[in-house]
Amino acid sequence: MSKRRLDIVGAGRVGKTLARLWKEHAAFEIGDVVNRSPESSEQAIAFIGGGTVGQIDQIDVLMISTADSALADCAAALAKTASIGPESVVFHCSGSISSEILAPLRARGASIASMHPVKSFADESLAVESFSGTFCALEGDSTAVQVLAEAVDAIGGKRFTIDPAAKAVYHAGSVFSNNYLVSTVAAGIDCLVEAGIARATAFEILKPIATEALENLFRFGPVQALTGPISRGETKVVETQLLALQAWDPEIAASYASSGKLAARLALQNGRASKESIRQIEEVLARSI
Template sequence: MPPSLNIIGAGHVGRALGRLFAASGAFEVRGVLATSFVSASEAVDFIGAGTPAAGMADLGPADVWMLAVPDDQIAAVCEAVAASHALVGAVVFHCSGAKSSAELSGAASAGALAASIHPIRSFADPARVAQDFAGTWCGIEGAPGALALLEPALLAIGARLAPVDAAAKTVYHAAAVFASNYLVTVLDTALRAYVAAGIPEADARELARPLAMETLENVFRLGPEAALSGPVARGDMATVARQQVAVAGWDAGAGKLYAALADATVQLAARRNSKKIDKPA
């Protein structure tokens, strides 16, 4: 028999991973606890396995406990599990990208092995995630004994594993914010600047699209140092200074963003030069 699994938190992440673990045979899904019995029942239907629980006391023992709850609830839910169930030798893991396995100290104190498993993708459509999860990267960290059990289960559902330094977990999560959220913010500023220069918004998107797409492709194909182009890469700081004044005059917030990005880009250009990468024409 595969290890048994209790799931606490039956939102998009809990449902998708629950279905994947059950379908692969990596775990035997047992109890499923959500914000309501109705939600737990719907999650069990989606997962295709398990039994809905009305409360913490309704959950039976399990080899593995998955806490797929919001970040600010992880510690409290963990304490509740430790207070109501025997956890000696069990594995308890959460799915947060921002918090480390140290958030599960309540379970560790009760004799459990704690870990954090963070699938690096959007779970807006859990059915779609469950359908095409193969190849998804998962940031993992925690007790060696916990990872020894969890890693084969993750490989069974097609995950790719990325070990993370638990002490740098917040920086790890910030990397995703830079690569996704802040990228949107930078592109929004670029589009607004085009519009400020008299270009219609729809046309601005078409102007920015090939430039942004080719740049992203170059970053992932060549690396950021080789992909860097523009005035900073050429050492044309006079142009940078003129742009800084113009952007700040147009929009004070965009001016601050430009200045911060210019400073960071100067450092990137220095790395480029130290590697003796040819400067762009």
């Protein structure tokens, strides 16, 4: 049986990574690649190792890996111009939007779905090398989900299904655990630089403690992994740090306070500090939010 043809609209970091993996594992034949410019499409094709610069005509399997904001317009345009049949499968890669945004294509006869790899794609080459074992969230029409399930299996991914109505909250979990983790550590580095430490040195100082915190989180769970002044109920330390941050950078101070409120919720559960001291800390933090 011949391989199915995969066309791609919006071959950015996610799309290029997945397409290259599927090409290397012979899961799909790579067809047309459509980006904003022919030059961008050519660059994507070079990375993928296959495909042609063209326009989407007849849809077999189509991956739309554009920005979330472009999905609706893309689906509407393709529903008007592409040749779609009952065997056509169309999916997008958004973590926060359900496959229902592709409904215009379903109305033309396609099966629709979404596939979200829970992974950082900061560097495509590294993402290709480390993809095996990556969890991928699937939802949508059963026919399309089955095609994607086989495609995920082919490249060593681990699949799970997600309630489409819960995708926004689900994806927020990834944002907290990836994007906000980066911005939080970046704020920590800025604090050390403000204290007179060279930025390169600040990276080296915080790398071990950030790494250990994550290791402890997944080894012991968040309640037991929490350490620091809030865990110990040290109201004065928290207040002093917050005042210093407010005088230097109010935005970082606000982030410190909002993150501190979440830490206080965990501290109430680990029992290392009295409930009264945690209540006092929450009052200090609330005054700055």
